[in-house]
Amino acid sequence: MPHTGPVPHTGPVHHTGPVTHTGPGATAGAAPPAPPPPVWPGSPTPLGARHRTGPDGVAGTNFALWAGGAEAVEVCLFDPDGTETRVPLTELTHEIWHGFVPGVRPGRRYGYRVHGRWDPWTGARWNPAKLLLDPYARAVDGDFDRLPPEVYGHVRDWPDQHVADTVRDDRDSAPYVPKGVVVHEAEPGDEWADDRRPKTPWADSVIYELHVRGFTMRHPGVPEELRGTYAGLAHPAAVEHLVRLGVTAVELLPVHQFAHEDHLLRRGLRNHWGYNSIGYFAPHAAYAATGTGGQQVGEFRRMVRALHEAGIEVILDVVYNHTAEAGELGPMLSLRGVDNRGYYRLQHDARRYADYTGCGNTLHVVQPQVLRLITDSLRYWVTEMGVDGFRFDLAAALARSMHDVDMLSPFLAVIAQDPVLRRVKLIAEPWDVGSGGYQVGAFPPLWTEWNDRYRDAVRDFWRGALPDVRDLGYRLSGSSDLYAWGGRRPYASVNFVTAHDGFTLRDLVSYERKHNEANGEDNRDGTDDNRSWNCGAEGETGDEAVNALRRRQIRNLLTTLLLSTGVPMLVAGDEMGRTQGGNNNAYCQDNETGWVDWSLLEEGWARELLALARRLLALRRAHPVLRRRAFFSGRPQGADGLRDLAWFTAAGEEMTEGDWYAPARTIAFYLSGRDIPGQDERGGAVVDDSFLVVLHAGDGPLEHRLPGPPWAEGYELLVDTSREEQERAPGEVCRGGEAVTVPPRSAQLWRVTE
Incomplete structure (x- = not known):
């Protein structure tokens, strides 16, 4: 009635x-x-x-x-x-x-x-x-x-x-x-x-998290009537970007009917x-x-x-925990x-x-x-x-039996x-908001997990807030402390620095505080635990020194992510410096704040950033040692004593126990391409190049000695994030044992040449 x-x-x-x-x-x-x-x-x-x-x-x-x-x-x-x-x-x-x-x-x-x-x-x-x-x-x-x-x-x-x-x-x-x-x-x-x-x-x-509507709403190559739609994402202009970037999967924010x-x-x-x-x-x-x-x-x-x-x-991001x-x-x-x-x-x-x-x-x-x-x-x-x-939102809620996560x-x-x-x-988002809901590392075989401990360690390292490098070492090498059980592999860890929920990569280096006023909740929504650093000024600035440092920090974070062991996840637009104006909870911003800004590619620095992302992903695709299917053993592989993974100090010497407790300013690790297990179609070992990765978060230049024989006779520099121009590899060649200058706050990737 x-x-x-x-x-x-x-x-x-x-x-x-x-x-x-x-x-x-x-x-x-x-x-x-x-x-x-x-x-x-x-x-x-x-x-x-x-x-x-x-x-x-x-x-x-x-x-x-x-x-x-x-x-x-x-x-x-x-x-x-x-x-x-x-x-x-x-x-x-x-x-x-x-x-x-x-x-x-x-x-x-x-x-x-x-x-x-x-x-x-x-x-x-x-x-x-x-x-x-x-x-x-x-x-x-x-x-x-x-x-x-x-x-x-x-x-x-x-x-x-x-x-x-x-x-x-x-x-x-x-x-x-x-x-x-x-x-x-x-x-x-x-x-x-x-x-x-x-x-x-x-x-x-390589996972690329995107929003069906937000990805194409401002894409100039997608016809206007198709923007923001499934047909728009299927358009050749949208697909071409994904292919040229080098990702293997898109993870779509929820596409189930929602209210x-x-x-x-x-x-x-x-x-x-x-x-x-x-x-x-x-x-x-x-x-x-x-x-x-x-x-x-x-x-x-x-x-x-x-x-x-x-x-x-x-891959669909699915929300079966609530309606x-x-x-x-x-x-x-x-x-x-x-x-x-x-x-x-x-x-x-x-x-x-x-x-x-x-x-x-x-x-x-x-x-x-x-x-x-x-x-x-x-x-x-x-x-x-x-x-x-599927990526399961708040997956711990689905794993609760009566009350506890089981x-x-x-x-x-x-x-x-x-x-x-x-x-x-x-893929599990391995937590919910209930008691005992944080379950990172606990999901059974078959499952991979969003690894927020990777996110936090990498953010803290590059902003200078990590007390030592013990945790960072685990995160860079596949998080074996979390996943080396039950037959799980390094790819159980989905590594990410940013996700839809939080700052974009550009905002992570431009804001220390959230700026969610447009959401209409008096800036109360969204996390306060951003682990960000604004490089000396809050928000957009005309200070070129600050902007140059921000661009370098973006390159550092991107390079670290794509050279880490595990499955990397990028967020749409991060590869070209997208910003949300400091909004770290843009769930209700169906507008320019929440959409990818393709006009950024008209700027030279954004094109160079995209070029770096493409080159890093091409390196990852070409070299099995950068995408291992088994955890590192750390044991000698031959009579010369070389290990599949080794960590080095700035003096070119292997790290000791005490070095892991030293202040976290620099970390270098050697990835051996000798006899990488489980990489060919039959599960056999393959041989690849070996690499040295140097991550230096200090605010001054560092004299770093490249490990000499038996680790390497020579090296070629492939990536140097201190450089603004990233279209081509630097191409510098050095001898093993030679000291090189690592610029402040930069990452380098060296390939062993002999």
């Missing part, structure tokens, strides 16, 4: 049957509705809306929804003019409501209304006045660009905030929410075979990053150039195919109205949500239906959308035995 004012509520409200509705404004007391279309029993599997040919050759759509505690379920079909037809699903098999509706074809919009008890004190929040998005919808038409009171299951404007979420709102939400779309299983021309996938080995991988938070919409902002998922099978509709009536599915597939043809894998429905004061968009207790972790006081994510709710992955939702989604993106791997949890166990999922790339 229409809601005209607050209604006192002291106990549960029961709904015992569906209400047929034939117009956007109709209610239970309206004129007699037209009879609903026929519905056949259909099948409880697969879940979702699947168009097929039914008995007697009749085409239609099978609808199946898990709603364990519901009393009744209606599928609501919408005509182009918005007219709604409600069809009761009367078949119930193993808690799945299902039915086959003849005549429903691809392109038809739909949603669900689920009936049951309203009793928030026990976690029951069914409300059939709210149209719910199918958790298995393959496409979504529309956007959650406004959240009026009608989309909340409770009376949002109830005056007593202590019980605000317990008073049911009976206003219809259908006019205000997007709808699911019945889609074709595959569009013509969208099929592919697995053998077209690049399948880059982990050790050879915008109410507090952002009220401030005239939008969720730009997309870590607010509401549809785990649907490509985000706003990123489609070809339409949102199901066309986004084919457009996404064509994007994947274009990247695959260029030799680039596609856009937030806490008990959040909107009712999908899972909350399907079965609140069945999908979410609730506290002992079942009115409240357990929150290990900082976003108001946490999916209850231990529940079979939730685990099925997640794994069905993952398999869908691999088998039908062509995706090559590396034997159902989620991790299912992934390990699944024949589809265990063969794709799996």
Whole structure:
């Protein structure tokens, strides 16, 4: 019934049957509705809306929804003019409501209304006045660009905030929410075979984190009508940059259908990053150039195919730890109205949500239906959308059993035995915000992890804040202290200096404090632990000495990342000096702040930075010693006593125990190319060049003696970050044992020539 004012509520409200509705404004007391279309029993599997040919050759759509505690379920079909037809699903098999509706074809919009008890004190929040998005919808038409009171299951404007979420709102939400779309299983021309996938080995991988919209919104080579879309990322101009740079995989910020938070919409902002998922099978509709009536599915597939043809894998950043429905004061968009207790972790006081994510709710992955939702989604993106791997946001939340993080949890166990999922790339963000949630180094084999200890050590070294080099040595050589167990390899460590969350590389050397005022939260949001150094001035400056130092520091950080053992991850735009103006939490900046600025390449220093990135990645690709598949042993490899990894002082002598405790100003390490294990196709050893890497963070020049025989008779300088010009290698040649001058705050890469 229409809601005209607050209604006192002291106990549960029961709904015992569906209400047929034939117009956007109709209610239970309206004129007699037209009879609903026929519905056949259909099948409880697969879940979702699947168009097929039914008995007697009749085409239609099978609808199946898990709603364990519901009393009744209606599928609501919408005509182009918005007219709604409600069809009761009367078949119930193993808690799945299902039915086959003849005549429903691809392109038809739909949603669900689920009936049951309203009793928030026990976690029951069914409300059939709210149209719910199918958790298995393959496409979504529309956007959650406004959240009026009608989309909340409770009376949002109830005056007593202590019980605000317990008073049911009976206003219809259908006019205000997007709808699911019945889609074709595959569009013509969208099929592919697995053998077209690049399948880059982990050790050879270089990940490039990018935002589908932000990457192309300002790209001059992408047609304006395609910018910010899947088609834009598939455009040859965008793909060419990735290929020339030399990355092997793109890691896309969330592309599952997501919603915008109410507090952002009220401030005239939008969720730009997309870590607010509401549809785990649907490509985000706003990123489609070809339409949102199901066309986004084919457009996404064509994007994947274009990247695959260029030799680039596609990894999705996925958010299965929470949904856009937030806490008990959040909107009712999908899972909350399907079965609140069945999908979410609730506290002992079942009115409240357990929150290990900082976003108001946490999916209850231990529940079979939730685990099925997640794994069905993952398999869908691999088998039908062509995706090559996943980065799991706040993965520790998925590994919680009852409350504690458990590396034997159902989620991790299912992934390990699944024949589809265990063969794709799996990356954990190995923490959440709950107690005991920091789990870096603890995820089991098959998994790689974002290594924030690498990030912190490298940042601290180059800003002069590292007390000694003990931790840095582990980070540069693959973090064996974290990952050398259970058969894991150096590529278990995804090394990064910057990510979407935090400063860009340029801002890291330009700001010591966050500047998030544009986010509208009084600069309270975002981390204060930036480990940054502004090189003498806060923000943009006309001081050329400061700017020159900043450019050098960017080169230092980039060079360190790409010469470290492990899998490097770059952030889109860092290779050309992108800035966010000091904003270290640009999640709501869908504007020039959050977009890659391609005009930077009109500046000479940015082109030189890009040239350095390309050259370093080419070196990494050409030399197996820079992308090892096994940890260093540190043991002599032959009669001459050479080891696969050795550390040297500025005097050209091997480091002693005491040197590891000395102030961290300089570190040099020798990478032997002799008999590198596990590098050829049969797992045998290969021979490569040997290299010496010198990292000098001191503020004055350093006289550094290059290690002499037996380590090397001669060296060639390949990289020197003190130089502004980076298009070509320096090419200097020195003898082993010779002293060279290392400029202040610079990195050098020497190749052993004999």
